[in-house]
Amino acid sequence: MEIREVEAGTWMAFLEGHPEAHVLQTAPWGDLKTGFGWRVRRLLLVEHGEPRAGLQVLIRPLPLRFFSILYVPKGPVGEWQHPEIFRSLIAALDRLAQETGAIWLRIEPDAVDGELQLDLKAFGFRPASPIQPRRTILIPLQDEEGAILQAMHPKTRYNIRLAERKGVQVREARREDLPLFYRLLQQTAARDRFAIHTFDYYRAAYERFVPHMARLWLAFYEEEPVAALMAFAWGERAWYFYGASGDLHREKMPTYALQWTAIRWAKARGCRWYDLWGIPDEDPEVLEAQFTSRRDGLWGVYRFKRGFGGRVVRWAGAFDRVYIPWLYRLIQRLGLL
Structure with a gap:
């Protein structure tokens, strides 16, 4: 399995095969957010030349120098609930977190409550406050x-x-x-x-x-x-x-x-x-x-x-993967999460 960073056109070609995907994972939504304080990256997991899963991640630089947060709204997309695929996607997000100084990663899967096939806690996630309506x-x-x-x-x-x-x-x-x-x-x-x-x-x-x-x-x-x-x-x-x-x-x-x-x-x-x-x-x-x-x-x-x-x-709600615990706790105490 290989993780590729792709441009908007390639990402939308992948989504054409996934009519169940959420509009918040489309390239126009990511491009919209780039005009209002966010950056966007799109990651595609490919196996034997075929894309199997992917995600659009939004990056929000914080006023604190060198720090950011990562957010995957209503994603990932595709066969992401296969444990090995999810592990590969998270490893790629971990590398992106290191590159961008992310304090935490928040994902909000597009899944109905009780129907997640993966135990996200086993992958280092904790329940968090959703950004989108629950x-x-x-x-x-x-x-x-x-x-x-x-x-x-x-x-x-x-x-x-x-x-x-x-x-x-x-x-x-x-x-x-x-x-x-x-x-x-x-x-x-x-x-x-x-x-x-x-x-x-x-x-x-x-x-x-x-x-x-x-x-x-x-x-x-x-x-x-x-x-x-x-x-x-x-x-x-x-x-x-x-x-x-x-x-x-x-x-x-x-x-x-x-x-x-x-x-x-x-x-x-x-x-x-x-x-x-x-x-x-x-x-x-x-x-x-x-x-x-x-x-x-x-x-x-x-x-x-x-x-x-x-x-x-x-919906299943939101989950955080924390990279800098002390700063995450401080932001929680300040009521900013």
């Missing part, structure tokens, strides 16, 4: 549109139709519409009290992903932009990453019209699942018991998302 809702797209609608909560179906009856129009956004999208995003962030990226970040995401792997839609009421949604797709899945709504005409239910547009887009391009990307990390019984009374954190969006049907999924 729990989500996956909507199956294999059935016809009518069946997908029928699997939704009746109130959600009603709201989708209400938006149409009230005259909400959904249009695919162009690059010049990005300021409208960002203005709606700012209103949403101020109202719901969450942080957003800079305008340049969303513009870079649009430029790297649209139209091949993403779409941005705007909803209008009487020619006034009232809501927006940006969804991404790779292989078998699509992901709802960014949503926004203004303070006016929310009773016209434009966010429901947008979500149905994105679901139909994902189905039309052959995706098998639509990932609503982030709900509270609680068991389904707790979610159903508390969603009417809770508004903190991701509870505020769970009531909206649950109406679209699907099943609740919990």
